[in-house]
Amino acid sequence: xxxxxxxxxxxxxxxxxxxxxxxxxxxxxxxxxxxxxxxxxxxxxxxxxxxxxxxxxxxxxxxxxxxxxxxxxxxxxxxxxxxxxxxxxxxxxxxxxxxxxxxxxxxxxxxxxxxxxxxxxxxxxxxxxxxxxxxxxxxxxxxxxxxxxxxxxxxxxxxxxxxxxxxx
Amino acid sequence: xxxxxxxxxxxxxxxxxxxxxxxxxxxxxxxxxxxxxxxxxxxxxxxxxxxxxxxxxxxxxxxxxxxxxxxxxxxxxxxxxxxxxxxxxxxxxxxxxxxxxxxxxxxxxxxxxxxxxxxxxxxxxxxxxxxxxxxxxxxxxxxxxxxxxxxxxxxxxxxxxxxx
Numbered sequence: 038x039x040x041x042x043x044x045x046x047x048x049x050x051x052x053x054x055x056x057x058x059x060x061x062x063x064x065x066x067x068x069x070x071x072x073x074x075x076x077x078x079x080x081x082x083x084x085x086x087x088x089x090x091x092x093x094x095x096x097x098x099x100x101x102x103x104x105x106x107x108x109x110x111x112x113x114x115x116x117x118x119x120x121x122x123x124x125x126x127x128x129x130x131x132x133x134x135x136x137x138x139x140x141x142x143x144x145x146x147x148x149x150x151x152x153x154x155x156x157x158x159x160x161x162x163x164x165x166x167x168x169x170x171x172x173x174x175x176x177x178x179x180x181x182x183x184x185x186x187x188x189x190x191x192x193x194x195x196x197x198x199x200x201x202x203x204x205x
Numbered sequence: 206x207x208x209x210x211x212x213x214x215x216x217x218x219x220x221x222x223x224x225x226x227x228x229x230x231x232x233x234x235x236x237x238x239x240x241x242x243x244x245x246x247x248x249x250x251x252x253x254x255x256x257x258x259x260x261x262x263x264x265x266x267x268x269x270x271x272x273x274x275x276x277x278x279x280x281x282x283x284x285x286x287x288x289x290x291x292x293x294x295x296x297x298x299x300x301x302x303x304x305x306x307x308x309x310x311x312x313x314x315x316x317x318x319x320x321x322x323x324x325x326x327x328x329x330x331x332x333x334x335x336x337x338x339x340x341x342x343x344x345x346x347x348x349x350x351x352x353x354x355x356x357x358x359x360x361x362x363x364x365x366x367x368x369x
Contacts, residue, residue: 040260055261058285079286081247087254087261094256095221120253121224122246 040093040101045148048141050101050115053090057102057111060133061086069134072167074192089116098126098157103145112136115145117153117162124189128153128162128200130176142176150180154202161202163188165195174198207259209267209312216267216279216309219256223268223275227252230277230297238331239295258282264320269296269309276300279309281317281326286355290323292364294340306340314344318367326366329359338362 040052065075065082077085092099100116113132128150130142146164153162164182166173174196182198190197209216219227231241231248241248255278258265266280277296283289292313294306317326328346330337338348338360346362353359 053261062285080284081250083284083286084247084250084254087257088250090257090260091253091255094218094260095253120249121228122249 038093038097040090040099041152043101043148043152044106045144047106048112048145048148049104049106050145050148051104052093053086053100053102053114058083058086060111061114064131064133067134072170072173073131088120089114089118092116092118092120096120098153101145101149103132103141112141113145115142115149117149117157122191123165124191125161125163126153126157126159128164130173137172142173143179146176147180150200159202162200164198164200165190165192166198168194168196209316211308211312213271213303214276214305214309214312215270215272216312217270218259219252219266219268219278224249224252226275226297227278230295233298235298236295238334238337255280255282262321264317266293267309267313269300269305271300271305277305277309279306279313281313281321283321283323287329288354289325289327290317290321292317292326292328294337301336306337307343310340310344314364314367324366326364328362328364329353329356330362331358332360333358 043050062082065077070076089100096119098117100114102114103112105112115130118127118129130146132142164177177198182200185197185199188197228245228248231243236242255266264281266278268275269277269279277300279294281290281292292310294310296306328341341362346364349361349363351361353361
């Protein structure tokens with residue numbers, strides 16, 4: 038399927054575009070990408086970027102960029118990730134530098150979670166977070182996700198949060 | 206849905222069923238001229254990325270299907286680290302030596318003017334990849350004498366322009 042456009046209170050969640058790559062690449066090259074298996078060089082970042090786009094065509098779900106409704110600024114990304122590297126369908130998010138602390142990640146992740154449970158035959162979703170990534174763990178907790186100690190995970194160091202259909 | 210047909214091959218968009226053959230190819234020594242061998246955690250991003258490129262640019266890599274499944278890939282792409290639109294080709298072990306790469310690349314070059322107005326279409330070929338250089342020669346491409354800006358081991362081969 039084609040990537041949808043979703044709305045939340047302050048955000049438009051829109052399909053990725055070629056001109057999103059510069060900011061994406063800069064984030065993936067930065068020390069903050071350590072929470073996402075990085076830092077990643079340009080070739081690796083391009084592969085990740087195109088893979089994020091491809092989710093919609095391959096799996097029927099994938100990534101969307103967060104755009105501020107009023108300013109039009111692109112703030113980050115939220116995505117439903119799958120594939121042979123993920124034990125389960127994952128809900129992930131990131132914000133660009135300086136955009137944390139305003140609740141944008143939570144707002145976007147809630148919108149995409151709700152879309153997923155309305156559109157996909159899933160009973161739950163997981164979020165893989167780095168144990169040291171306090172900000173991201175707080176997003177999962179604010180969404181009502183519960184830590185799942187038994188869930189398989191791509192990296193043994195990850196903390197896994199589980200989002201259940203119908204809340205909590 | 207974009208699909209090209211040659212005498213022996215169907216060129217179609219990549220789908221999930223093509224992944225195992227792609228993964229195995231990239232994990233093998235046969236991928237040594239294209240940055241391999243690579244573990245699945247790396248080659249997955251190339252595989253899915255090949256599909257995503259279509260949505261970003263309207264062109265990308267096709268899966269080559271001989272009627273029984275994936276035998277290779279061929280397509281056009283323009284990653285940000287490349288100076289020009291590139292046509293590339295990879296044929297997996299069992300399909301090699303049959304002229305599949307040349308057959309597929311001819312179809313892609315004929316199709317190219319309908320999806321890109323790029324003035325130059327090149328192939329970046331590792332200097333040790335004699336099989337791929339032979340394909341480029343058969344296609345009528347010429348070695349420019351230059352090495353790729355993004356990879357000093359890759360020769361830049363320039364393809365002849367096709368009419369739009």
